[in-house]
Amino acid sequence: MACIELDRLVKRYADGSVAVDDVTLEIADGELMILVGPSGCGKSTLLRMIVGLEDITSGEVRIDGERVNDKPPHERDLAMVFQNYALYPHLNVYENIAFPLRLRKTPEHEVRTAVQRAAEMLELAEHLPRRPAQLSGGQRQRVAMGRAIVRDAKAFLFDEPLSNLDARLRAQMRAEIARMQRRLGATTVYVTHDQTEAMTLGDRVAVLRAGVLQQYATPRELYEQPANLFVAGFIGAPTMNFAPAHIEDGELRLPFARTPLPPGIDAANMHGRQVVAGIRPTSFEEAQFVDAGKQRCGATFTAEVDLVEWLGSDQYAYIPYALPHTRRAELDALAAWLDRETLQPQLIVSLDPARRVAEGATMRLWVDGSQIHLFDPKTGKPLTNGAAGKSS
Amino acid sequence: MSRARARIGWTLAGLAVVVYTLFPLVWILMLSLKVDAVTPGFLPHDWTLGNYATVFDSGFFLSALRNSIGVSLIATLLSVALATAAAYAVARLRFIGKRLVLWTALVIVMFPTISLIPPLFDMWRVIGLYDTWAGLIIPYMSFTLPLSIWTLAAFFREIPWEMEQAAQVDGATPWQAFRRVIVPLASPGIFTATILTFFFAWNDFVFGISLTASDAARPAPAALAFFTGESFFEQPAAQIAAASIVVTIPVVVLVLLFQRRIVAGLTSGAVKG
Numbered sequence: 001m002a003c004i005e006l007d008r009l010v011k012r013y014a015d016g017s018v019a020v021d022d023v024t025l026e027i028a029d030g031e032l033m034i035l036v037g038p039s040g041c042g043k044s045t046l047l048r049m050i051v052g053l054e055d056i057t058s059g060e061v062r063i064d065g066e067r068v069n070d071k072p073p074h075e076r077d078l079a080m081v082f083q084n085y086a087l088y089p090h091l092n093v094y095e096n097i098a099f100p101l102r103l104r105k106t107p108e109h110e111v112r113t114a115v116q117r118a119a120e121m122l123e124l125a126e127h128l129p130r131r132p133a134q135l136s137g138g139q140r141q142r143v144a145m146g147r148a149i150v151r152d153a154k155a156f157l158f159d160e161p162l163s164n165l166d167a168r169l170r171a172q173m174r175a176e177i178a179r180m181q182r183r184l185g186a187t188t189v190y191v192t193h194d195q196t197e198a199m200t201l202g203d204r205v206a207v208l209r210a211g212v213l214q215q216y217a218t219p220r221e222l223y224e225q226p227a228n229l230f231v232a233g234f235i236g237a238p239t240m241n242f243a244p245a246h247i248e249d250g251e252l253r254l255p256f257a258r259t260p261l262p263p264g265i266d267a268a269n270m271h272g273r274q275v276v277a278g279i280r281p282t283s284f285e286e287a288q289f290v291d292a293g294k295q296r297c298g299a300t301f302t303a304e305v306d307l308v309e310w311l312g313s314d315q316y317a318y319i320p321y322a323l324p325h326t327r328r329a330e331l332d333a334l335a336a337w338l339d340r341e342t343l344q345p346q347l348i349v350s351l352d353p354a355r356r357v358a359e360g361a362t363m364r365l366w367v368d369g370s371q372i373h374l375f376d377p378k379t380g381k382p383l384t385n386g387a388a389g390k391s392s
Numbered sequence: 393m394s395r396a397r398a399r400i401g402w403t404l405a406g407l408a409v410v411v412y413t414l415f416p417l418v419w420i421l422m423l424s425l426k427v428d429a430v431t432p433g434f435l436p437h438d439w440t441l442g443n444y445a446t447v448f449d450s451g452f453f454l455s456a457l458r459n460s461i462g463v464s465l466i467a468t469l470l471s472v473a474l475a476t477a478a479a480y481a482v483a484r485l486r487f488i489g490k491r492l493v494l495w496t497a498l499v500i501v502m503f504p505t506i507s508l509i510p511p512l513f514d515m516w517r518v519i520g521l522y523d524t525w526a527g528l529i530i531p532y533m534s535f536t537l538p539l540s541i542w543t544l545a546a547f548f549r550e551i552p553w554e555m556e557q558a559a560q561v562d563g564a565t566p567w568q569a570f571r572r573v574i575v576p577l578a579s580p581g582i583f584t585a586t587i588l589t590f591f592f593a594w595n596d597f598v599f600g601i602s603l604t605a606s607d608a609a610r611p612a613p614a615a616l617a618f619f620t621g622e623s624f625f626e627q628p629a630a631q632i633a634a635a636s637i638v639v640t641i642p643v644v645v646l647v648l649l650f651q652r653r654i655v656a657g658l659t660s661g662a663v664k665g
Contacts, residue, residue, distance in 0.1 A: 053557050073560040080561045086554035090576045100562040103572075147562065 001187050002064040002154040003029045004050065009059035011045055011211070019045040021211040022059070027155075027204075032181050032188045034202035036195060038234070038339055042211035043191045044083075044159055050189060051157050052076050063154055074103075079153035083160045085144040087132040093119075094128040097146040104151070118146040121180070138169045149180070155187040162197065174200060195235055199223070207231050209339070229380040232278050232373060233338040238316055240373070241347045242338070244323070244330035245277040252277065252372065255345070256321040257301040259369035262384050275383060276334060278373035281316060281350040287364035289352075298369040305361050306346070315353040319365075320346040330377065337380055417640075424633035443634035453635055455607040456615030460639070463525050463611060464593035467532040471589045475537055476582060479544030480570065484556075494545075497538035505535070509602045516603055523605045531603075532593045540585035547581030548574065583650050591643060612639045 004027040011020040019042040027033040035043040048054035050061055052073035061068050068076050079100070087096050095102075097118055101111045119125045122142040132140055141161060148156055161177070162170045178201050181188050192198055198205045199219040207214040207222065207230075215227035219235075226232035232240050245254045250267040252259045254277055261267055287300040307318040323331065323345040335343040349365065351357060374383040419434070424443050426436040447453050482490060512531060513522070521527035551574060559569035575582065600614035610618075612635070619632050 051561055053560070072565075073557070074563045074565055077563070078561065080558070082554050082558055084552075084554060086552070086558035088555065088558075088573055088577075090573075090579075099559075099572075103563045103568060147558075151563075 001029050001185060003027060003031075004155055004187060004189065005060075005062040005065075006046075006050070007060040007062065009046065009049060009061065010057045011042070011049060011054065012057040019211050020049065023208075023211075023213045025206055025213065025216055027187060027189060029187055030185045031203045032178075032190060032201060034198040034205040035189065035191045035208060036198040036205055036234075037193065037208035037214075039193055041208045043193075043208050045211075046208070047080075047157055047159055047189060047191045051078050051080050077154045078157055079148035079151065079155070080157040080159065081141075081144045081148050081161045083163060085132075085140045085164075087140055087143055087147075089132055092129055092131050093124060093135070093143050093146075096132065096143055097124075097150050099147060100151045114150050115146075118150045121149070122146050122176075137165050138173065141165060141173060145177075145180070149184065149186075153186075155189065156181070158188065158190040160192055161190075163193070177201065196237060199235065207234060209234075226278075226373070226382065228382070229276065229278070229334070229337045229375050230339070232375070232382075233340075236280060238281050238348045238350075240278045240280050242334050242343065243277050243279070243321070243345070243347075244327050244334070244377070245275050245374075247271060247273050247275060252369065252374075254299075254367075255323050255327075256303070256347075257299040257367055259299040259367060259372065260297060262370055262372045262374065264384050265374065270383075274330070274377055276330075276375040276377050278375060279347070279367060280371065281348045283368045283371040284347070284349040284351075285366050285368070286351065286355070287366040290366045294368075295366060298367050300364055300366045303347075303349075303363055303365050305357055305359055305363060308357050308359055310353065313353060315351045315355065315357065317349045317351055317357055317363075318346055319349055320344070333377065420633045420636055423630055424637050426630050428630075430627065430629075443630045444638070446631050447635045447638065452607065453612070453615060453619070456610055456612045457638070459525070459607075459609055460594060460611040460613070461642075463528045463532070463609070464590055466525070467529045467536070467593045468586055468590045470529070471533045471536045471540060472582060472586050474533070475540030475544055475585055476575070476578075478537070479541045480548055480574065482541065482545045483548035494542070497541055500534065501538045505598050509598065512599075513602060522603060523609050525609055527603050528593075528596075528599055528609060528611065531599050532589075532596065536589040536592050540589060543585050543588075544578065544581050547578045551577050587646060587650055590646065594639075594643060 006023055006025045009020055009023045010018070012018050021042075023046060025033070035046060037043050045054055049056050052068070052071060056069050063076065063078075088099065091099065094115055097115045098111050101114060106114070115128070116125070119128055122145060124139070124142055124146060127135060127139060127143075132143065135143065141164075144161070158177070162173050165173060174197055177190075181201075190197075190201060199222075202219055204216060205219055205222055206216045209230050215222060215231045217225075217227075222231060222235045226235065229242070233242065243254055243256075245252055247253070247261065247265075247267070247270045249271075250261060252261055252275075261270075287295070290298075290300075303319045303321070305317045306320050309316040309318075331343045331345060335341065357363070372384075375381065376383055422434060422436055425439050425441070427438045427440045427442065431437060481487075482494060508531070516522040516527045521530070555573050555577065556566075556569045559573045560566070564572065595613065596611070597613045597617075600611040601617060604610040604614060616632055616635050616639070619628050619635060
């Protein structure tokens, strides 16, 4: 196993468009690193630059400290699982898994033991004589993983390996990948657009947007201390609520409530400033269940429920709020930050799933002021410095 | 009711086509089995295999058969090997003048064969290729390569890029990826190209009769034209028919052998879907 360093990597195409822009990352030995971002953000390109299928415009890729920019893929000794698996249709499962060993002229008995071991680990033993065309999606996916783990590659690279599977299988394979990676202690780079996969699998997560690295941190840090508006909006499901707000008289004036300022904000310096407030759905509660002492560090407000999503273990209410027409522009600017088409003036609020909430009902809600993230609307950078999000 | 009628209709139509195409062949077969080729009638009066014996007894025909087999096989192997490499380049690489190469290749096929015979005849005599195997192999290759390249390029384009990329990541050099993954996946195309090329070379008459002068290189179809039978005064129709049948057999056998390989779609299941 090995560590991988990316040093100021740039990928510029002939037409001048930039897919990867000055990305510097290092993946420690045995670490599972996730590259996440919306589609077209350059994460797959970055992965293909590491493995050698894509030329590097500038910068350096180092594996164990050795520069590999000019090495062809077969000399880099990395194993990759492709999004569509890329199994060899003319070979059966056994030969598919054995293929990397055959290329290395491994003796037959070693091939047999290695393939058997990989097949057992992935529960493929009974499918060895079959052709890829006869397998289900999940089985093909496992064959692709078997082909990757059968030899001692320096690192594993996964390119959206679960995106072709249905939801149930995806959850199952996600757990299997995590277990396998821990067991093998393999350095792994995993590309996905799914923030759930990123949060559950990764030791560290790199968030990419339009080829630029936004933040490289542990899942917890991403969630609690997002480096900017984009990361805040991308990580977490349902996503963080954003609302234009301003600071006045030591209070945060939201369109629907006034709350005390979150900790770490210097009220005197910030007087009159326009800010963007980011509030997780879990920072809301029904007012009647919040004790008086706690109520003081937040604010209560009355809201009409537009739509309810009940999922059994969770319940989300959609709550529109009034926003003067003059402030719609702020919302549009926010949508651009988050790479979304439009942003509605509404909150998504997490409620106790045991409660029966009728659509159209009016509720008293409480928002926890200490959990609110504040961002600078111009730079997108956090003003709260991460102090807010930390679980108290 | 109407379905049954449609079935009868299709069967009749099929039978008509089969009779129409097979009749000349069966007629030649019957002719080759006649003792006396001059007497009219479809079925032979007296059956005999003597014509075949005569054909094989003449060293003339045997050497022609040897020439045909040798020239066709060599031309086919060289042509398919070259076409595979060229088609791969056309399908996978980006280079200047790719379209030009492809369209020039197509124009060559459109060229009337007969217009090339006089210049080739002159050239081959000067260089010393006249009446040699190479003198036939070269024109065969140049006429079959374009079609093979077009067929194979279409096959290579169908193979997903990921196949090669996966092979390269698995540790294959570009040549290993080509040989162990791409060629097996394109094998239906390669078989098609092989068979078409072989048929072209095997069935050729024009080059065969114009560029050869003796047993040294004259292929079987051309040799048939020089067939004289046992004596100068005899009409050798029955013997020619027997020789024709002998020449036809390899073609039929090849088609029967490889028909499945040609049709088989090996690429299914390569990727999801």
